[in-house]
Amino acid sequence: MTATTYFRPRHIDKGRSILATLKKSLDYGKNPKKTRDGLLISTYMCDPATADAEFLLAKRQYYYITGREQKRDKNILLYQIRQAFKPGEISPEEANRIGYELAMRFTKGRHAFIVTTHEDKHHIHSHIYFNSTTLDCTGKFDDFLHSGRAIRRLSDTICIENGLSIVENPKPSKGNYGTWLGDEKPPSFQEKLRRAIDAALEKKPSDFEAFLSLMEASGYAVKRGKHIKFTGPGQKRGTRCDTLKGDYTEQAIRERIEGIRMVVSGGGSAFEPATTKVNLLIDIQAKIQAGKGYGYERWAKIFNLKQAAQTLIFLQENGLTEYAALEKKAAETTAAFNALSEKIKQVETRMKEISELQKHISNYSRTREVYVQYRKAGYSKKFLAEHEGEIILHQSAKKAFDALGLKKLPSINTLKQEYAALLAEKKKLYQGYRQARENMKNLLTVKENTDRLLRYSPSAPEQENLR
Structure with missing residues (x-):
């Protein structure tokens, strides 16, 4: 059995900052004790170690681009999907793959997301978190009416496609999650x-x-x-x-x-970066208001000093000591990343179109003789009842060809060649994708830190020099 047990929006926690709320949500999912020390985590357009900061940066870019800012109690930071599976029916790795497919198909690749699969209970289950802000930072997810029901239907469809059973009438509430899965059962x-x-x-x-x-x-x-x-x-x-x-x-x-294979266990985190890099500065005042004490304040000040130093080193090493140069470089790297992402999307869209077209051409060819007989029978209802499946497939294929404006069908061989060329192009594009994303993330983080250090706001006059 598999079912989406709930879909819920995540607002800002009372007494917490946006980043703290994001971190709390994602840290629960990324728990190394539940995810086999991070092996059961997959992501799209974000890094497991910095997903909370990346989600936050996207929201700030959204504000800078659109000028729109929601009230605290109305501001949805991310959405969480929980997907559970019948004990013994699926491996944790396969559950994570299916969770990734569910997230990709539901968000249509427009939102960054992270999929964390937990194997600490007898039932394998995944927590999927996707950013409410779109990847291009110009919009937010539209939580339409009955979206939870739509996710469950999509989840069921994917599970059926993968040969898994489904729950006919699952209880979606959090309190019933363990009841219908049977939390009282012993481990396998x-x-x-x-x-x-x-x-x-x-x-x-x-x-x-x-x-x-x-x-x-x-x-x-x-x-x-x-x-x-x-x-x-x-x-x-x-x-x-x-x-x-x-x-x-x-x-x-x-x-x-x-000692050749290392498996992290216990309380250590598998997500702390191994090397020193620039991180976002902490809003100490907000943390103090949220109840953090003197010890935390002291640690945070030292942390911010280190990050300020790292920020300055980055600026000097990259020749960006002029604020205008930093601003221009951040905009250029963001534009380059967005252009590369858009190109990859275009290639993937065409590959999907080719796959669909190949399927329709194959169905059309296999059912053409039956449809000819159907026409000769004067569109007989009796003949339709006997060959309804073939006739529906044929009509569906013909409708797809008409929608594409195809007067002559391309050969399967031609489509295969085009698909292979697109696949090669996609692989080539992805070679630069990760580096482009890293460059953009670093520059946006440095710019955010610089703006804080200079107390910069979009309405304030531009800073001429950072030195």
């Missing part, structure tokens, strides 16, 4: 086995044989041979180690013992 044997493996490895066995001895000591029967098999208490049939996949195959366990 595979989940218990993974936990036992982690517990054994935490004892730092010297080699694989020592690891197996620890597993036996914990109550598991171990069958050695070509394939290692574990049988837990109360389990009739054992579980082959390799069926666990990921960090729990025999090879993966050997690598973990030897």
Whole structure:
């Protein structure tokens, strides 16, 4: 079973800033203990480590571009979708892929989003967060009437396409989430086995044989041979180690013992940047008003000093000590990124059109003889009842051709060649996409910090020099 249990907008929390609210929401989803230390996270047009700051920057760009600003209680920061799956029917990796597809198809690629899949309970479920502000920062998501119902229908459609069962009448409220999925059920044997493996490895066995001895000591029967098999208490049939996949195959366990494969566990965050870079300055006053104490204030001041220094270094290294030059460069990199994004969208749109056209041409060819017989039968209702599926496919294909204004159908081979050329172009565009996004993000962050340091506002006179 799979179902979207709820879809809800996220407003600014009382007593919190916008960034703090975004961070709280996303940190819950990104919890390394629930997402296998971040392996079960996928994103679109944002980075897991900085998604909250990127969402915030998009909102500030929206204000600068449109001049529109909503009241605090009306301002929707992001939208959250929760999608749950029947225990034992899907792997966490597949659940994350389906969550990504749901987000992409629902937002039509117009909003940045992050998909976090949790495997800490017996039922696999994903939390999807997408920014309310569009990628081009000129609009916001239109939360239309019955949008939650539309998401559930789309979710069901995707699940059926992937051979998964669905809930006929799921209870959408947060309180009923565990009820209809059965939170009281014990974890599966595979989940218990993974936990036992982690517990054994935490004892730092010297080699694989020592690891197996620890597993036996914990109550598991171990069958050695070509394939290692574990049988837990109360389990009739054992579980082959390799069926666990990921960090729990025999090879993966050997690598973990030897220290070749690192699996982060416990309270450490997998999302802290490994290298020093420019981050957004903290609004200390807002934090103090939200209840932060003297210790936090002291830490935040040191943090802001470091970020101010990083900002200055960035400006000097890139020759942007003139404010006008910084402003121009930020605008240029944003325009370059948007142009590249638009080009990729155009290529992807054409690729989708080609795929649809190939499908219609194939259907048209396969059903043409049936439709000819249907016409010869004088559009007989009896004939229609017997061949309704073929006739509908044929009419649908013909309607698609008419909509495209096609008088002569292109050959499948020609369409395949065009698709291959577009795919190659898309791969080439994506080579520069990540760098363009990083450049834009860095410059917008530096500009935001510079504006704060100079107490700059859109209505204030321009600063001539940053030195």
